[in-house]
Amino acid sequence: xxxxxxxxxEIDTVAIxxxxxxxxxxxxGITLLSDVPQGHKVALKAMKQxxxxxxxxxxxxxxxxxxxxxxxxxxxxxxxxxxxPLSELKFVKSPSVVLPTPKRTTFEGYEVAGHRYxxxxxxxxxxxxxxxxxxVVDQLMVRIKGELLPKYPHVDGVVAINHAYGCxxxxxxxxxxxxxxxxxxxxxxxxxxxxxxxxGLGCEKLTVERLLSEAENTKENVIILQDYEGYGAMMDxxxxxxxxKLKVLNERxxxxxxxxxxxxxxxxxxxxxxxxxxxxxxxxxxxDLLVSGGATVMFSEVxxxxxxxxxxxxxxxxxxxxxxxxxxxxxYDEYLAKGSVDRSANPTPGNKAGGLSNIVEKAMGSIAKSGxxxxxxxxxxxxxxxxRGLIFAATPASDIxxxxxxxxxxxxxxxxxxxxxxxxxxxxxxxxxxSTRNAMKEMWTDLIxxxxxxxxxxxxxxxxxGEELFDLIIDVASGKKPAAEAxxxxxxxxxxxxxxxx
Ligand code: CA
Numbered sequence: 001x002x003x004x005x006x007x008x009x010e011i012d013t014v015a016i017x018x019x020x021x022x023x024x025x026x027x028x029g030i031t032l033l034s035d036v037p038q039g040h041k042v043a044l045k046a047m048k049q050x051x052x053x054x055x056x057x058x059x060x061x062x063x064x065x066x067x068x069x070x071x072x073x074x075x076x077x078x079x080x081x082x083x084x085p086l087s088e089l090k091f092v093k094s095p096s097v098v099l100p101t102p103k104r105t106t107f108e109g110y111e112v113a114g115h116r117y118x119x120x121x122x123x124x125x126x127x128x129x130x131x132x133x134x135x136v137v138d139q140l141m142v143r144i145k146g147e148l149l150p151k152y153p154h155v156d157g158v159v160a161i162n163h164a165y166g167c168x169x170x171x172x173x174x175x176x177x178x179x180x181x182x183x184x185x186x187x188x189x190x191x192x193x194x195x196x197x198x199x200g201l202g203c204e205k206l207t208v209e210r211l212l213s214e215a216e217n218t219k220e221n222v223i224i225l226q227d228y229e230g231y232g233a234m235m236d237x238x239x240x241x242x243x244x245k246l247k248v249l250n251e252r253x254x255x256x257x258x259x260x261x262x263x264x265x266x267x268x269x270x271x272x273x274x275x276x277x278x279x280x281x282x283x284x285x286x287x288d289l290l291v292s293g294g295a296t297v298m299f300s301e302v303x304x305x306x307x308x309x310x311x312x313x314x315x316x317x318x319x320x321x322x323x324x325x326x327x328x329x330x331x332y333d334e335y336l337a338k339g340s341v342d343r344s345a346n347p348t349p350g351n352k353a354g355g356l357s358n359i360v361e362k363a364m365g366s367i368a369k370s371g372x373x374x375x376x377x378x379x380x381x382x383x384x385x386x387x388r389g390l391i392f393a394a395t396p397a398s399d400i401x402x403x404x405x406x407x408x409x410x411x412x413x414x415x416x417x418x419x420x421x422x423x424x425x426x427x428x429x430x431x432x433x434x435s436t437r438n439a440m441k442e443m444w445t446d447l448i449x450x451x452x453x454x455x456x457x458x459x460x461x462x463x464x465x466g467e468e469l470f471d472l473i474i475d476v477a478s479g480k481k482p483a484a485e486a487x488x489x490x491x492x493x494x495x496x497x498x499x500x501x502x
Contacts, residue, residue, distance in 0.1 A: 013047065014053055075352050110122050121429065128199050161493060163495050201225050260296075267299075297390050354420055438456070439453070
């Protein structure tokens with residue numbers, strides 16, 4: 001295909017090339033002065049050292065030398081601007097936004113008594129209090145899959161909530177609340193049908209009392225390995241408990257439910273310069289359709305919204321949300337400072353190879369996946385929302401940390417946008433993978449569920465791709481298996497622990 005330049009806003013001083021191009025190529029009237037890789041930026045005009053480089057209508061940075069029209073602009077050409085100060089963020093009542101209307105307003109899900117959201121899967125989850133018991137639980141998983149699951153055909157599977165937390169940690173440190181509530185709330189994820197099965201060791205710091213209420217902490221729900229005489233006895237008890245839970249779960253059936261019972265997470269990973277042009281805007285459109293239909297959508301990744309935090313504050317529906325946004329992002333600024341880094345530590349070598357020069361450019365693309373809906377609530381990592389609608393869950397951007405954080409907050413399905421490609425998946429909830437460009441889909445045809453590259457080539461509009469993605473989200477919520485689920489690709493649950501390890 002012939003390369004084109006994609007300019008997003010009238011005031012932009014750079015545009016990205018849709019295909020790799022060579023020095024001397026003339027694209028949309030501009031002669032390239034060097035070879036430019038796919039997705040990378042080209043100067044649309046001559047710039048003097050210190051001039052603003054504008055994409056998405058915002059300042060990505062300043063050129064560190066004089067630049068000619070047609071030159072390649074990359075991370076070596078740009079100086080990072082200062083980040084927007086949090087102190088200036090204030091609640092301002094914003095004009096109401098008209099969201100697109102979805103064609104479908106229901107899905108087929110598993111209702112859970114007393115829960116805000118319904119499940120998209122029917123899974124037995126076995127939660128561990130500490131890493132010490134995970135070897136036993138891994139063997140238990142093998143036995144359940146081989147001996148028990150075939151007897152309970154209405155159960156989709158069994159998952160171990162294994163993690164690296166639980167002992168050797170400063171359990172009463174203020175920030176320990178983050179991993180503790182994350183594990184506690186994961187147990188209640190709607191995909192687990194309200195059934196509780198917790199396996200502890202007996203001497204760990206993360207006691208069962210910290211995870212379950214008194215009413216939940218019963219011998220029907222909890223097994224402490226140190227109470228048993230040997231491996232055989234503990235395995236017998238574990239198998240018995242698992243079978244009792246499977247019997248209950250096997251009675252669950254999908255029913256037609258309103259979208260208000262659906263909670264979807266949005267995440268991106270392995271982003272490139274097309275993320276903010278194709279996959280994320282399509283996800284944003286789908287997100288607006290979901291929210292408009294009554295569903296809850298969570299987006300996250302603090303370091304990837306930091307440079308657009310003022311844009312998020314403008315979309316908050318009340319002062320409480322703005323204050324919480326300031327508190328969560330402010331906490332994260334300090335957390336990064338403690339490690340002697342700032343938000344510029346986020347972009348990866350792959351992001352840069354994909355044309356994302358710095359965190360400002362990455363942030364503008366990242367925020368696009370939240371669509372235009374107002375932000376009804378801001379929550380901390382692993383916290384439970386109290387509202388329905390678009391929610392900002394302030395989690396790290398790391399794929400394998402954002403995933404479990406959103407699971408803890410109640411998502412039952414995740415939509416994952418990628419430009420560079422990742423086989424990422426979660427055992428606890430289906431993950432739909434969306435590619436930013438055709439080449440990604442062509443290379444990983446059996447790993448990518450939805451290709452938004454059609455937007456780059458002009459075959460589909462953002463709206464058309466967004467509507468199609470929305471349809472796929474509803475289908476997957478209703479039982480259709482995306483690639484990662486069908487292939488059994490699941491990532492380890494890395495819970496965010498900002499507290500000290502002892
Ligand atoms: Ca991510």
